Amino acid sequence: WMLQEIEKGQRAEDLKMDVLQAFHFIIQSWDEVSINTIRNCWYHTKILVADTTDTNSHSEDFCQTTDPVLNDIVNALEALNLPYPMQVEEFLAIPEENIVYEVPSDDHVIAELVETFRTNDPTIVDFEDEDDSFEIPIVSVNMANTSLETIRTFLLQQNGTEEHINILKKIEKFINKTKVGQMQQSKIDQFFVENNGNSFQDA
Known part of the structure; x- marks a missing residue:
């Protein structure tokens, strides 16, 4: 926000942010924080202990089915040791009635x-409906x-x-x-194409 205001010609020492704007930027920044970032921070500060027992307990949530093809997929997913796995049937065929948004x-x-x-x-x-001769400002x-x-x-x-x-x-x-x-900087060949076009028009 400060950079945008400075680009508009404002002085940095004159810029003030009200509480509403501060809340807006806090919410925007928090939305950009991923779950993995929070988990890694908790591991780093020892709030969470990085062991394999918790991961293995989640991997046991897979259920075998009567379909041999699905069982192969289940076995492949179990080998990945995913921390929070989804059931194979749920992954392959999401019920339409569960879509709320x-x-x-x-x-x-x-x-x-x-x-x-x-x-x-x-x-x-x-x-x-207006006359085409009126040019909309950029x-x-x-x-x-x-x-x-x-x-x-x-x-x-x-x-x-x-x-x-x-x-x-x-x-x-x-x-x-x-x-x-x-x-982003334009390509040099685009520069020459534009300049050649302008020179032809001037001629």
């Missing part, structure tokens, strides 16, 4: 967000991040907006991915 695609999430704001705000203009990554922070602050001040905040997280990942792509 389906993760939408990024395109679907963005389309839903646009539709939500369009239906809630009657002043939004459909650009397809929005930079920093402008998109600033607008996203404004929307996040608004949603955090409302009740029952957890789903919308999760959608914003996906949009934020997309914006950051775009920013990284823009920071």
Whole structure:
């Protein structure tokens, strides 16, 4: 956050973070911590003892079946000594009724967000009905991040907006991915192609 603000021209000594922003970044950082990281830290601090007895006890959870093919898979999985194994039948055929939530695609999430704001705000203009001669200004990554922070602050001040905040997280990942792509150096042959094209147009 501080780097983004400095890139916008703010002075580092003038930057202040309120409690709401601090909570947001703490939650975001905690979401990026994996289970393996926590387990390894506990092993390192001796909270957990790294022995094979616990692992072997979990590996005994596999059940033999009447199907010889499935039994071969069970034996192969037992040889792996997995710490928390899943039953073979459950792994091969997940019951549809156990699916309680389906993760939408990024395109679907963005389309839903646009539709939500369009239906809630009657002043939004459909650009397809406008004259094509009007040129939409290019929005930079920093402008998109600033607008996203404004929307996040608004949603955090409302009740029952957890789903919308999760959608914003996906949009934020997309914006950051775009920013990284823009920071990558272009290939030298692309530079010459663009310059040759410009010189032909000037001629």
